[in-house]
Amino acid sequence: MLSSQRKLSEAQCQQIDLADDAGLQQRKSFDLMSKEVGGRTNLGYTRLDQKNYLRKRRQRSLVHGEAGYLLQYFQRKLVESPPFYHAYQLDVEDQITxxxxxxxxxxxxxxxxxxxxxxxSTYCTNSSHRPLAVFSGFNHHQRAVIFGAALLYDETTESYKWLFETFLEAHKQKRPQTIFTDQD
Structure with a gap:
């Protein structure tokens, strides 16, 4: 197929979006869509076209930056489930820390x-090497459950103070009897 003859239709874009949102791998979704139309030659686009489309879609969604996208995600979660709780701390330059x-x-x-x-607090879980703090415990079936999570700017006393205060606020000031953490 010549590049001038390849084109993603609106319906194909929606199918690609649905498959990606459902967590289907790009290769598998391409194979599925090509089988639906009777082969790759009838599809009208290549796997590279599909990959480029998804990359452009993700870039458009990050137009406000990572922090903006995160806040948009939190707002969507709040609309879907009003008990959803989120908080963020700003530094002196109004940057999210x-x-x-x-x-x-x-x-x-x-x-x-x-x-x-x-x-x-797990290190190196994102490209900025910021700590990911996870509050976890066990339920009555001895299965792990998560009580909250945070991305921290650093591991200073101020960050942890903010984290514990925010955690208590989210959980209506219910204090645990015991907290396990590493030696730090």
Whole structure:
């Protein structure tokens, strides 16, 4: 297929979007769509066209930057589930430094099983090498549950103070009996 003859229709774009939103791998969604039309030659575009389309769509969604996209995501979650809780801390230049969130399930689980939890800060989980802090515990079936999560700018006392205060605010000031953490 010559590039001048290849074109994604509006319907094909919607199918690609649906497959991507459902978590289907690009290769598998391309194979599925080509089978639907009787082969790759009848599809009208290549896997590279599909990959380029998805990349452009993601770039358009990040037009406000990572922080803007994150805040838009939080707003959508809040509309879908009003108990969703999120908070962020700004520095002196009004830049987001720390972000905390807990969905409705996390809030409910903490209400039942939040007497003891573990706080783990994992490094190098994003491109900026910022700590990801996860509050976790166990339910009555000995299965791990998460009570909240945060992306921190650094591991200073001020960041952790903000994190624990925000965690308590999210969980209506219910304090745990025991907190497990690493030696730091």
């Amino acid at each position: 720390n972000v905390f969130w807990a969905d409705a399930g996390m809030l409910i689980d903490y209400g039942y099983f939040g007497d003891v939890f573990s706080l783990d």
